[in-house]
Each structure stands twice: as C-alpha cells, then as structure tokens.
Amino acid sequence: MIKRLFGLSPVIYHYRSPRSKKVAGVTISSATVVEFLLSKGFKKGNKVKQQVGIPDWISNRIEFSKSCLRGLIDTDGGVYFHRHKSHGCGCFNIGLQLTNKSIPILTFTKDIFSQLNFTPKPNKKSVNLYRESEVYRYAKEIKFHNPYHIRRLIKFAKQKTAFLGGVHRIGKVHAWRA
DSSP states (O other), X not given: OHXXXXXXXXXXXXXXXXXXXXXXXXXXXXXXXXXHHHHTTOOSSOTTTTTOOOOHHHHTSHHHHHHHHHHHHHHHEEEEEEEEEETTEEEEEEEXXXXXXXXXXXXXXXXXXXXXXXXXXXXXXXXXXXXXXXXXXXXXXXXXXXXXXXXXXXXXXHHHHHHXXXXXXXXXXXXXXX
C-alpha cells in the first residue's frame, strides 16, 4: 500500500523476540510524505503532550468512527474480567476498556459509544464498558481485528461458565462470532 500510495519501497523489520515474533516494523523516510501527512492534520512531536484527538473527517462519519474505534480498542484497549463479591454473592464480570492519556481520544471514544447506544463509563485515563452484553455486542457489531482480544473473550466466557457452575449461556456468548 505504501508503494502504491507514495511510490516508496518501505524497509520491513521482523522482530525475533518471542513476544514480538508476529510483529513487523515498516519504515519509510520522506520529507514529501511528512509534508503530506501534516497537510492532512497530523502533527509532529509527542501526541500525549499535544493532546491529539481524532480528525473531524473521521469523527463526522459514523462508519469511519466505528473503524477508528475498532483500531483504538485493538491497539490500546482490551477485554478483561473482574471477580468480586456483591451482597455476599460471588460475581464474575467481563468488561471492555480503552486506556489512553489523550483526553480528546477518550472523549471521542465515550461519544461514539454513546451514539451507538452503548453505556460507556469514562474516568481520567480510560473508557469502560461494564455490561457484559455490551462487550458481546461490541464484538458482533464493531468487531475485533486483534485476535488476542477474541481469544481473551472466549477464554473469559469459558471461565465464567465454570465460575457459575455451567449456568452461563455459552451459546449466547459465541453468537457474536457468526
């Protein structure tokens, strides 16, 4: 794609560490490409210090916003579980979280989730979906492109079923995969 868009051949690095064996680095060097990206609203420097947000051309179109949200969750978010007691009963909750230090990105995430009728819970560093049904709805409607998150959701669903003694409706859990 880089060659087609910019007429440049990228240098591709393959990492050897066990943790990064499926990761590749792609590098190009071009003042023309930098100027092009700057003209499209990208900024040079530290993105956190500049509190960079999502460009209007993305946030003004719901389909672009959904794709952007998917990319943010795939890179800076994740599926998690939380065990706790409530009124003396054991609970096992599955949630979804995006963590980021950019307030505009967190605001965008909260706003898009709200527009899509999710119930986001923001705090200073993250936006969470605490309702398990919404995590599955996210997986079905927005989808994960990062297989790690899919594997974790399946793993936590199985753990919850075991935690509840086989009561958890696993069929409903995997409906999002269809």
